[in-house]
Structures are given as C-alpha cells and as structure tokens.
Amino acid sequence: MRNIKIAITGTPGVxxxxxSKKLAEKLGFKHIDITExxxxHKLYSEKDEEMDSYVIDFDxxxxxxxxxxxxxxxxxxxxLLDADYIVVLRCNPETVKKRLEERGYKQKKVMENVEAEILDVCLAESEGMVYEIDTTGRDVEDxxxxxxxxxxxxxxxxxxxDWTEKYFYLLEQFK
Incomplete structure (x- = not known):
C-alpha cells in the first residue's frame, strides 16, 4: 500500500x-491532523469566534x-481533500454528545455536531472509495x-x- 492518501473523516468525537494515529503507525504513514x-500554517480565511473554529481556505x-x-x-x-480512500467513522450520537461536552464545546457546537452525526453529513459528502465504520464501543486495534x-x-x-429514528429526540433537546 504505497503512494496513497487516506482520509479518516467523521463528526468530532467519533x-x-x-x-488515525494508530493507523498511521501500523502502515508507516505520516499522520496529518487537518485542524493543527x-x-x-494559517490555511484559513477567518476564525469563526461563535463556533470557535477556523474557516478553512481549501485552495x-x-x-x-x-x-x-x-x-x-x-x-x-x-x-473533501482528494483522498484515494475515505473512511467515515460513525459513533452513537449520545457518545458524541458526551465527548464534546467533556471537551468543553459550547452548546451550539455540540448541537451542530450531534446533528451532523445523526444526519450522516460526512458520509453524504464523501465520494469515491468510501468505507463506513461504526466505532461505538469498539476496540481501536480492531x-x-x-x-x-x-x-x-x-x-x-x-x-x-442510521441514527435518525433512534436518536431524533436528541435534536429536540437543543431547541
């Protein structure tokens, strides 16, 4: 497995x-944390203070x-970065909510990300060679x-x- 770019995507908290770090270690690849x-390298156009995140300049x-x-x-x-293979990690929305709250995310950001997980935004945006995995309660090595x-x-x-039916009530908690 050489000359390949692998994207590990999913909502925050999955x-x-x-x-990614364990996979890079096992494959002998370089791990690149997009946020870092x-x-x-100041690869953003602005900082969204309300969401405490950067607006990425994709070019x-x-x-x-x-x-x-x-x-x-x-x-x-x-x-969204021209990867050869995309792995979309999914996780129980209640687990995602708990993890993001533990990280100190603002309620609006927690809500946005829980909603993104329930509605499978990262999966819906992924094209090409895509492999989806539910990480809920699973061992990292596995x-x-x-x-x-x-x-x-x-x-x-x-x-x-498909989290939509089982966890739709979570969306109501944020209204």
Missing part, C-alpha cells in the same frame, strides 16, 4: 484522531498537501485492522448506520 495544519490546504503521499488525513473535512483490510481489498461500504 474517534478520528485516535484511530490549518492553524499552524491553500490543497496546495500544502500537494505531492504528499502515504499520509493519513485526520479531520472532519478530510473527505477498527484499525478492519480499515487496513478494507483498503487492501478495495472495499466500499456506505449506509450501514
């Missing part, structure tokens, strides 16, 4: 960074990544091994997770 790179970010191979792109927008197998065998899997 386990992207933990899984955007901040460090600058793509230019920064141009020519890099054997990388794991870790971030909730990594599926998830990483599944990802490696999926990439090696060029597996495509979308639509295995």
């Amino acid at each position: 386990g992207k960074t933990t899984i 790179v955007v901040k460090k 600058k970010l793509r230019e920064f990544l141009d020519g890099l191979d054997n990388i794991i792109l870790d971030g909730h927008v990594s599926h 998830i990483v091994d599944e990802i490696i197998d999926a990439i090696k065998n060029k597996k495509i899997r979308k639509g295995i997770v």
Whole structure:
C-alpha cells in the first residue's frame, strides 16, 4: 500500500484522531491532523469566534498537501481533500454528545455536531472509495485492522448506520 492518501473523516468525537494515529503507525504513514495544519500554517480565511473554529481556505490546504503521499488525513473535512480512500467513522450520537461536552464545546457546537452525526453529513459528502465504520464501543486495534483490510481489498461500504429514528429526540433537546 504505497503512494496513497487516506482520509479518516467523521463528526468530532467519533474517534478520528485516535484511530488515525494508530493507523498511521501500523502502515508507516505520516499522520496529518487537518485542524493543527490549518492553524499552524494559517490555511484559513477567518476564525469563526461563535463556533470557535477556523474557516478553512481549501485552495491553500490543497496546495500544502500537494505531492504528499502515504499520509493519513485526520479531520472532519478530510473527505473533501482528494483522498484515494475515505473512511467515515460513525459513533452513537449520545457518545458524541458526551465527548464534546467533556471537551468543553459550547452548546451550539455540540448541537451542530450531534446533528451532523445523526444526519450522516460526512458520509453524504464523501465520494469515491468510501468505507463506513461504526466505532461505538469498539476496540481501536480492531477498527484499525478492519480499515487496513478494507483498503487492501478495495472495499466500499456506505449506509450501514442510521441514527435518525433512534436518536431524533436528541435534536429536540437543543431547541
């Protein structure tokens, strides 16, 4: 598995960074945290103070990544960065809510991200070679091994997770 860009995407709180780092280690790839790179290299157009996040300048970010191979792109927008293979991590919305609250996210940001998970925004935006995994309650090593197998065998899997009916009530909590 060489000369490849792998995107690990999903809403905040699904386990992207933990899984991305372990995957990069196992494959001998470079781990790139999109949020850190955007901040460090000023690859943004502005900071959204209300949401406490940066508005990414995708042209600058793509230019920064141009020519890099054997990388794991870790971030909730990594599926928008011309990856060869996209892994969409999903997680129980209640777990996502708890994790984001523990991180001290503002209520509006928690709501936005829980809603994005319930409505599978990252999955819906992903195109090409896409593999969806539910990380809820799973061991990191098992998830990483599944990802490696999926990439090696060029597996495509979308639509295995549907939180809409079971967790729609969470959306009501934020109104």
